[in-house]
């Protein structure tokens with residue numbers, strides 16, 4: 001019978017930083033990190049090699065493997081406690097900020113650039129005032145930008161450091177958690193092997209959130225609803241958003257729509273970046289990247305409307321998937337539309353897009369009509385937000401602006417956890433995006449550190 005001190009499920013930032021914390025503080029621990037994807041060098045997406053449509057690999061190399069969803073991400077580290085997750089629900093703001101600084105230093109140690117964007121208080125305060133005059137709230141956030149192209153190297157350096165101290169099992173999927181008489185014992189893998197340990201850290205990310213939800217239901221754990229965020233990715237000439245992106249690399253702006261009083265927010269701004277497709281278990285959604293060494297003429301950002309559904313409805317993920325599927329159904333993938341066409345009640349076509357000032361960086365999006373896909377309420381909210389944004393960055397609400405749909409962010413369920421991120425089962429912790437604790441690289445990493453430190457205390 002194989003026994004460990006700690007088993008960690010998932011080698012995304014949450015699992016990796018939990019492992020790092022454990023090995024740094026106590027070299028003698030028997031720790032294993034179990035990952036259903038591949039090691040970083042073996043992660044390749046067929047789409048990147050050949051211009052083909054998604055072959056729906058059994059495990060998506062873009063989301064699974066060493067580094068998790070973060071490996072090919074844009075690597076924007078949000079250094080403020082009010083961005084990228086919900087850790088302040090569990091721990092006070094000061095502690096979260098101290099932990100963010102700690103984790104950020106580790107990222108720098110492993111190769112993140114030293115430059116931090118958005119640390120000019122005078123310019124930020126000026127922008128905050130302009131935003132508030134126009135009905136927008138600016139959430140100041142400092143950003144360190146690793147860049148998609150550098151993330152892999154950083155992850156390899158971390159791996160090298162913990163290689164001999166943590167046993168890492170790749171292409172091993174955890175099937176279930178073994179509980180006996182209410183006590184945690186170990187895990188069972190899909191290949192039938194069982195491993196036992198004193199502590200378990202569950203860090204399966206968004207990729208594994210459905211699995212985690214099913215396990216939680218089987219074990220009778222309390223689940224709380226999270227919102228679903230639905231919206232579009234907006235692409236404009238980079239110069240249009242420069243008044244914002246020069247001051248704060250990632251302008252986080254919140255707007256409450258006039259008609260519906262819905263929360264609309266900017267998300268994942270990519271100055272000089274490109275729009276990309278994302279394959280989420282059977283559906284194509286849209287996302288964005290920017291590279292440290294490669295620039296386009298455009299800037300893209302998501303506009304997302306957050307909805308908390310009320311009882312009896314409790315399937316926000318299915319709802320979000322349904323809307324994204326509609327876009328796939330009508331456009332055979334992601335749909336792109338000029339804002340002017342949307343406002344004039346007509347679809348975009350290749351020739352209309354070709355005439356526009358903004359040329360799409362996502363070349364295989366289908367010109368179409370998003371009003372057939374996105375519910376009226378969301379579309380109305382997004383149009384109001386574009387008008388508000390236009391007042392602080394003129395040109396955003398131009399007829400040439402491109403809208404890609406659909407961008408959906410699933411935060412699935414939220415697991416009931418203690419302040420130390422322990423589940424209702426003693427010695428079983430849940431961290432990162434999977435249990436709804438975080439939604440970004442930094443807070444997921446911090447959550448791993450929180451669980452690891454609690455375990456070290458108990459050991």
Ligand SMILES: Cc1cc2nc3c(=O)[nH]c(=O)nc-3n(C[C@H](O)[C@H](O)[C@H](O)COP(=O)(O)OP(=O)(O)OC[C@H]3O[C@@H](n4cnc5c(N)ncnc54)[C@H](O)[C@@H]3O)c2cc1C
Nearest residue numbers: 010012014036064065068069076174205208432433440441
């Ligand atoms: C395209 C893209 C761009 C992004 N850009 C940014 C950005 O710029 N800045 C930012 O802060 N955030 C960004 N994010 C979000 C960020 O990547 C995530 O918030 C972060 O990776 C979450 O970390 P995690 O460890 O919780 O989960 P993940 O990174 O998702 O890792 C979870 C791991 O667990 C594994 N796993 C799941 N279930 C099992 C199982 N049953 N058995 C074994 N292994 C399992 C998965 O294969 C995966 O490797 C981006 C995400 C994407 C997809």
